Amino acid sequence: MKRILAAVLASVCVLAGCSTGNDAVSQGSNFEFVAPGGKTDILYEGADRQPIPNLSGEDLMTEGKTISVADYAGKVVVINIWGQWCAPCRTEAPELEKLYLAHQTNGVQVLGLDVRDDDRSAPQDFVRNRQLTYPSIYDPPGRSLLQLSGYPRNVVPSTIILDKQQRVAAVYLRSILASDIEPVVQRLAAE
Numbered sequence: 001m002k003r004i005l006a007a008v009l010a011s012v013c014v015l016a017g018c019s020t021g022n023d024a025v026s027q028g029s030n031f032e033f034v035a036p037g038g039k040t041d042i043l044y045e046g047a048d049r050q051p052i053p054n055l056s057g058e059d060l061m062t063e064g065k066t067i068s069v070a071d072y073a074g075k076v077v078v079i080n081i082w083g084q085w086c087a088p089c090r091t092e093a094p095e096l097e098k099l100y101l102a103h104q105t106n107g108v109q110v111l112g113l114d115v116r117d118d119d120r121s122a123p124q125d126f127v128r129n130r131q132l133t134y135p136s137i138y139d140p141p142g143r144s145l146l147q148l149s150g151y152p153r154n155v156v157p158s159t160i161i162l163d164k165q166q167r168v169a170a171v172y173l174r175s176i177l178a179s180d181i182e183p184v185v186q187r188l189a190a191e
Contacts, residue, residue, distance in 0.1 A: 033148060033149065033150040033151040033152075033171070039173075040172065040173045040174040041170070041171075041172055041173075041174070042170065042171045042172075042173075043169070043170050043184070044167075044168055044169055044170065049163060049165075049167035049168055049169055050167055050168055051165070051166055051167050051168075052069060052148070052160070052162055052166055052167065053147040053148065054069055054070045054147075055068065055069045055079070055113070055137065055144045055145075055147060055148075056068035056069065056070070056137065056144065057113075057137035057138060057139045057143075057144050058137065058138050058139075059135060059136070059137070059138065060112070060120070060123055060124060060127065060135070060136040060137065060138040061124060061127065061135070061136070063120075067135050067137055069111065069162070069166060070166070072109040072111065073166060074107070074164055075107045075108060075109045076103075076107060076108045076109070076161065076162065076163060076164060076185055076188040077108075077109050077110075077161070077162040077166070078096065078099070078100075078108065078109070078110045078111070078159060078160075078161050078181065078185065079111050079112075079113060079159065079160040079161075079162065080092070080096055080110065080111070080112050080113065080157060080158075080159045081113045081115060081155075081156055081157060081158045081159070081160075082112055082113070082114060082115070082136075082156060082157050083114060083115050083116045083117050083123070083156055084114070084117055084122045084123040084125070085116065085117065085122075086156050086157055088157055088175035089126075089156070089157050089175070090130075091175065091177075092157050092175050092176060092177075093112075093126070093130050094130055094132075095176065095177045095178040096110050096112075096132075096134065096176075096178065097110075097130065097131070097132050097133065097134065098178045099178040099181065099182060099185065100133065100134045101133070102178075102182075103182075103185060103186070103189065106186075106189045107164070107189055108185055108189055109134070110134035111134065111135060111136070111137070112132075112134060112135065112136030112137065113136065113137050113139060113144065113145070114136045114137065114138050115139055115140065115141075115142040115145070115153075115156060116140060116142065116156070117138075117140055118140050120138060123136070123138070148160075152173065155173045157174075157175050158171070158172060158173050158174070159171070159172040159176055159181065160172075161181065161185065161188065163188050163191060164188070164191065169184065169188055170184050
């Protein structure tokens, strides 16, 4: 009987923990990612957008130089979590470069976040070989992602799009093409 009661109590706790009310964001002061029930594309409108903590770290290409999301205040920022070991990232990175080149004059910044690459030379070669001009934070252990409460650090590639107030406007837990996110980026740039 105690086992049955414990199982029922555990089930109730799990169900209560999974029900957040508003999809994939909790109502706190900073962005807190909540499991979206299987969704891979999550969009946040107006009041549902929450500010992102200031992600920062060493520039992948320039040791000793720090780059930060805050460096791009007032711009739409497309943060892409990637690794040179990630097969879908090989297709995604040139797509993000295409998006960046097409929209940087409209106040759009792409910022990579390189994770799980312990040897810095491999992701540097990845960037040079694909002629990527947008910067990336070099964060092998993915520590900067710890600031994103609840964000799944094991989903690579994934993309977070911030509005001009550095609030999370969209999350993509899958590989993307420029055409997948271009309408969102254009709409945010026009806000």
